[in-house]
Amino acid sequence: MTELDWVREASRLIGLPRNPEIVQGIGDDCAIYRMKGAGRDLLFTTDMTLEDVHFRRATHTAKQVALKTAGRGLSDIAAMGGQPLFVLLSLAVPDDLDAAWRRDFLATLASTTMLAGAPLIGGDTARADKILCDIVVCGWVPKGKALLRSGARAGNDIYVSGRLGGSALGLARGTGSAWRRHTEPQPRLALGLALREKFGATACMDLSDGLSIDLLRMAHASGLEAAVETVPRFSGASLAQALHGGEDYELLFTVQGGAVLPAEFQHIELTRIGAMVKGTPGLVRYRGKPLPPLGHDHFRS
């Protein structure tokens, strides 16, 4: 069972929300809530960062775990073209965890989200055998303006920010600039805002699980086929790492075909990698051949 299947199963069991204030339910980077009469839509995302699943205490510092936890949540807000408002944190830790670990983690998490505009305002605590972090981030966009995965149209150009595969390379190497890339994700908040306000993005999502599977999700949500011709690689990353490696937290987005974008935005490269076409919904081709979704799927069995 893949995450797509899981989302389908959950949606079928749950039914569509009948509340008109729920603009977007399960299936995008964030859920969207619209308060009656309000000019803002509120965005909500939750992201778990679990010991021995997403990090190891032996190789990741408390500060790096905090940066990863904050980065994953903030990146989902960036993916909708949103601005962060506030954060909640559920944190479970072992009894024997060093007090300095918790202090470093909390201080880094709180200052990182605060700098992004979102103070830590609540959450839950518990004991557990392993460290479990679950962050909730609330953000906002003007009413009706959120960038969705489903907004791509046939003929749209597909872009990515930055260079891909750095996080996968870093995980393999355990050192250097690629390791920093893996442990210190940089959520693309300013870019997400610019994509919505200035660059006319039609669809957007963040690259958390790898291009091959994330682009499949966007193509599926938009009912289109994706034709990829080129992928910008992080220095030293293999093609496989760039196509399938997860946790780059760059933005994947579409714009009207032929739209002229700057080559970079605040020193982040913007690269056209291909186009959306009519065809098999959810199919991704790389240079003409079907690209299997080998990226990370939390529910593939």
Added chain:
Amino acid sequence: MTELDWVREASRLIGLPRNPEIVQGIGDDCAIYRMKGAGRDLLFTTDMTLEDVHFRRATHTAKQVALKTAGRGLSDIAAMGGQPLFVLLSLAVPDDLDAAWRRDFLATLASTTMLAGAPLIGGDTARADKILCDIVVCGWVPKGKALLRSGARAGNDIYVSGRLGGSALGLARGTGSAWRRHTEPQPRLALGLALREKFGATACMDLSDGLSIDLLRMAHASGLEAAVETVPRFSGASLAQALHGGEDYELLFTVQGGAVLPAEFQHIELTRIGAMVKGTPGLVRYRGKPLPPLGHDHFRS
């Protein structure tokens, strides 16, 4: 280190949110967000329900874990006098978990929160060695009307709903009506609403960790001493279970001294257990003697 210490440490590290839209940060049952110009305040709570901490797979069914997860979150909304709006869920499960377990859990969780008015609209999924559930519930109250822990005044009467110690008794017995009490918490949403709208409650919180520690928190937040004279016991529960047992999910609240309340509300007893007095802030006395906070504290070391 106790949870109160943890809250103090986190608050000191984090600083007070400078955003005027954050009405209540860390330290109550819910955080409160007020959108500029809106007539509603939004309430946010997160609650972890973890395998081998809060439940065991051998003794709790998927349905019971879902009822507990939903009940814990909804109870925090009830404690503020709020009405549920929507829910997000972070769920991590082992690879080898029976598909029926996940289906039963999701179906029960989604239908329980939906019946309370709050559809499941998003969340996160992951793999883990043990089942980890973290629920986010958003609710609302009219602007400025949330019931806080800090609202009690000297001379106020202290009340609880229902009878206490049933959950602790159920955990010890593993069967019967007390076990149902433990495994199928009933969040007091209608009562919370009535306390705010009709009964003029000055402070309110839910009893999740045991009367002795939860009343300490309310007394501490209100800067008062609590004098308890009597406690309504669940049939078969010991005095210790009623005073210190957690997870009853009844409401603890205060009203103006001498206010006349009905003996029950929708078949739930309302019992005056004592009064708030000037004295040592955070001290709880039972029949004149200091009552040690033996209730469950997730961070006591």
